[in-house]
Amino acid sequence: MKRKEREVGSMANQALHSRGLWADAWHRFKKNKVAVAGMVFVLILVVISIATLVIDWVTAGEIYNNYVTKTNLPMKLAGPSLEHIFGCDEYGRDILFRLLWGTRYSLFIGIVSILIALVGGGFLGAIAGFYGGKVDNVIMRVMDVFLSIPSMVMAIAIVTALGNSIFNLLLSIAVPQIPRLARIVRASVMSVRDREFVEAARAVGADDGLIIFKYIIPNALAPIIVQASLTVGSAILSIAGLSFLGIGVEPPAPEWGSILNAARTYMRDAWHISVIPGLMIMITVLSLNLAGDGLRDALDPKMKN
Amino acid sequence: MWKYIVKRILMLIPVMLGTILIVFFIMDRSEVDPAKVILGDAATEETVAELREELGLNDPFFVRYGRYVLDLVQGDMGESYTYRTPVSDQILARLPNTLLLASTAVLLSVVIGIPLGVVAAKKQYSAFDNISMVVCLFGSAAPTFWLGLVLVLLFSQMIPIFPASSMGRGFWGVLRSLVLPSFTIAISSIATVARTTRASMLEVIRQDYVDTARAKGTPESKITSRHMLRNALIPVITSVGLNFGVLLGGSVLTETVFAWPGIGRYVIEAIKTQDIPSVLGCVVALSIMFTVVNLLVDILYAFADPRIKAQYKQGRKKR
Numbered sequence: 325m326k327r328k329e330r331e332v333g334s335m336a337n338q339a340l341h342s343r344g345l346w347a348d349a350w351h352r353f354k355k356n357k358v359a360v361a362g363m364v365f366v367l368i369l370v371v372i373s374i375a376t377l378v379i380d381w382v383t384a385g386e387i388y389n390n391y392v393t394k395t396n397l398p399m400k401l402a403g404p405s406l407e408h409i410f411g412c413d414e415y416g417r418d419i420l421f422r423l424l425w426g427t428r429y430s431l432f433i434g435i436v437s438i439l440i441a442l443v444g445g446g447f448l449g450a451i452a453g454f455y456g457g458k459v460d461n462v463i464m465r466v467m468d469v470f471l472s473i474p475s476m477v478m479a480i481a482i483v484t485a486l487g488n489s490i491f492n493l494l495l496s497i498a499v500p501q502i503p504r505l506a507r508i509v510r511a512s513v514m515s516v517r518d519r520e521f522v523e524a525a526r527a528v529g530a531d532d533g534l535i536i537f538k539y540i541i542p543n544a545l546a547p548i549i550v551q552a553s554l555t556v557g558s559a560i561l562s563i564a565g566l567s568f569l570g571i572g573v574e575p576p577a578p579e580w581g582s583i584l585n586a587a588r589t590y591m592r593d594a595w596h597i598s599v600i601p602g603l604m605i606m607i608t609v610l611s612l613n614l615a616g617d618g619l620r621d622a623l624d625p626k627m628k629n
Numbered sequence: 630m631w632k633y634i635v636k637r638i639l640m641l642i643p644v645m646l647g648t649i650l651i652v653f654f655i656m657d658r659s660e661v662d663p664a665k666v667i668l669g670d671a672a673t674e675e676t677v678a679e680l681r682e683e684l685g686l687n688d689p690f691f692v693r694y695g696r697y698v699l700d701l702v703q704g705d706m707g708e709s710y711t712y713r714t715p716v717s718d719q720i721l722a723r724l725p726n727t728l729l730l731a732s733t734a735v736l737l738s739v740v741i742g743i744p745l746g747v748v749a750a751k752k753q754y755s756a757f758d759n760i761s762m763v764v765c766l767f768g769s770a771a772p773t774f775w776l777g778l779v780l781v782l783l784f785s786q787m788i789p790i791f792p793a794s795s796m797g798r799g800f801w802g803v804l805r806s807l808v809l810p811s812f813t814i815a816i817s818s819i820a821t822v823a824r825t826t827r828a829s830m831l832e833v834i835r836q837d838y839v840d841t842a843r844a845k846g847t848p849e850s851k852i853t854s855r856h857m858l859r860n861a862l863i864p865v866i867t868s869v870g871l872n873f874g875v876l877l878g879g880s881v882l883t884e885t886v887f888a889w890p891g892i893g894r895y896v897i898e899a900i901k902t903q904d905i906p907s908v909l910g911c912v913v914a915l916s917i918m919f920t921v922v923n924l925l926v927d928i929l930y931a932f933a934d935p936r937i938k939a940q941y942k943q944g945r946k947k948r
Contacts, residue, residue, distance in 0.1 A: 469647035472920045473912075476878025481652060481912045484900045485659040561772050565882050568774050569897055584775060588886070595782055602775030610770035 345546070345623075352622040359618020362611035369608060373428035391418060392425045393576040401594040411596040414586055419597065422578035423604050429579040430608060434560040437494045441501035442552050448502070449509030450536050454517060464510070467503035475500030479562055483571045493572060497559045508551045512544035519543075546623040554616035557609040564605050580605050634928055641924055646698065648916045653694050656909045662686075663905060666710050701913070707906035711899070716910040720892060724914065726796065727880055727891035729803075730810055731918075734876055737815035738822045739869060745819070746826025746865075747858060750834060761823065768820035773879040777813040777886035784809060794888040810887040814879045818872040825868040829861040836860075863934050870926030874919045881915075 353359060380388050396416035404411040410419035452463040470478075482496035516522065517540060525539050564581030566572030573579035575586070580601045587597035664680040665672065681687055685696065700706070706716040745765075749758040785793035797806035833839065834857060842856045843849075881893035888894065892911050899907035 465643075466647070469644055469651065472644055472648050472923065473651065473916045474874035474878040474919050476875075476881060477912055477915045478652075478655070480881065480896065480900070481655045481908065484908055485656050487660075557770065564772050565774060565878075568772075568882065569885060571900060581772070584772075584778065588778065591778065591782060592786065595786075598775070598778045598782065602772060602778065605775065606767065606771040609772075610766060613766065613770055 362614030437497035445505030449506035453510035453513030742822025750830035
């Protein structure tokens with residue numbers, strides 16, 4: 325009896341202490357099992373990429389050289405077995421090892437390219453949304469033009485012209501996303517631009533830069549984060565696509581898309597090479613999408629249908 | 630209405646000029662020297678320099694851009710380094726194949742995606758709804774080219790009913806070879822269209838006018854098609870239009886998987902041989918296609934959404 329009373333009391337207490345936007349969102353996010361599962365999987369991938377990087381660093385690349393990229397022709401195209409649970413590729417390399425060591429490419433390129441796009445798109449969108457009028461018009465029309473080039477096609481053009489160094493790959497994935505993120509940032513900046521606290525900041529003499537970055541952006545962050553997290557999935561699909569076409573991450577690096585590129589030739593003899601890396605990409609993107617959807621519902625319950 | 634359409638078509642011109650400018654600028658960063666590619670490795674510095682001058686490669690960027698646009702308007706996209714024929718011929722020969730593939734995929738995504746979304750929304754939280762939405766989640770997360778590989782494994786190797794690559798001959802041959810690549814491209818947009826339709830239907834389903842229609846005794850099928858779907862369709866049209874870009878990008882990958890003789894495969898070939906005018910031409914062609922489709926979607930919009938039509942009628946019918 326007493327315990328129950330205490331519980332009721334603490335609940336009332338909880339309700340009294342308002343939790344703030346982020347704690348509140350986290351509370352809602354936790355209840356969404358599917359989204360949590362997605363996030364857990366993404367975290368596992370992050371751990372895998374960090375772990376493999378650490379292993380490479382500690383062993384001075386020994387495992388990478390001996391298991392991930394070294395050819396082992398007797399095991400060529402070997403199917404899944406106890407020793408190699410996902411089988412081996414056309415050079416006899418263990419696919420599980422290659423998938424684990426390939427995680428870093430997808431995650432790193434996916435996340436960093438979206439961060440670049442976020443900085444670029446965020447800057448343009450914030451300026452357009454804050455100043456409005458002519459500035460807004462010019463920036464958004466230019467963004468419209470960028471939007472009229474299919475993102476994969478633009479990525480292909482950038483990589484062809486500039487070459488496929490990691491930086492250019494990041495650029496080729498980031499640039500097509502800039503207008504999409506600029507639109508979101510613009511819309512959310514516009515929604516808080518005329519609020520009282522902005523007026524107050526202006527009244528005490530804050531300049532535009534300070535107002536935008538200190539007062540407006542932090543208050544307009546929720547939809548921006550949601551959109552960015554949802555875009556990481558499509559960035560991972562793009563990078564896999566480029567590698568599949570042979571213009572992304574160069575072999576023998578075990579990027580997931582480039583494993584699939586090689587797999588095409590051996591489809592008749594070894595189905596596992598073409599199926600397993602694709603499943604890996606799909607589950608990764610799915611987890612990112614689920615976590616992103618969950619984030620959206622948690623941050624803005626009104627958007628949930 | 631006509632005023633709106635004409636206005637939209639006129640707005641297309643600056644957008645296209647801008648698109649070509651961006652693409653031209655990107656491709657201009659390439660370090661490949663066209664003069665060297667044309668003359669081959671044996672050429673001396675002098676002849677290369679001469680040809681550069683002759684081709685106008687030393688002119689300022691905007692002069693070359695202007696020249697490219699003027700040529701493009703006359704249907705000239707330069708000459709392919711590998712084929713030694715006009716790029717426009719190469720593209721025109723492949724354009725119908727890409728259009729066929731893309732439009733079949735759009736058709737599939739509309740014909741399958743919309744009914745799927747409608748049924749899922751009408752039976753919200755049923756087993757059908759849950760299963761189809763989970764499948765859609767997977768469908769939109771899978772890489773296009775990988776779906777192609779899986780479909781080939783399933784329907785061309787395990788159960789050999791469809792050809793795994795290239796385009797067949799004759800009507801039935803083409804149709805048979807169209808099945809796998811078009812489904813490959815369509816799957817992700819079927820998923821998007823179905824999810825959009827479902828969400829948009831769910832918003833409409835609880836509207837008062839639906840209850841009114843039901844109270845009047847309107848048959849349920851008519852309520853679904855007239856009262857619900859028609860109002861739910863606007864976001865769906867947007868998603869189909871936006872998806873067309875994804876679809877065109879996907880066609881580059883899918884055409885490579887299936888050796889489909891379209892623009893997408895041509896651009897990849899051209900990249901491998903550093904055939905810059907061809908790459909430029911293909912990218913411009915794909916972007917123009919996308920822009921035109923977006924225009925069509927906007928016009929379709931005006932037909933589907935009376936509010937847009939009304940905006941342009943106000944001037945005339947002022948009471």
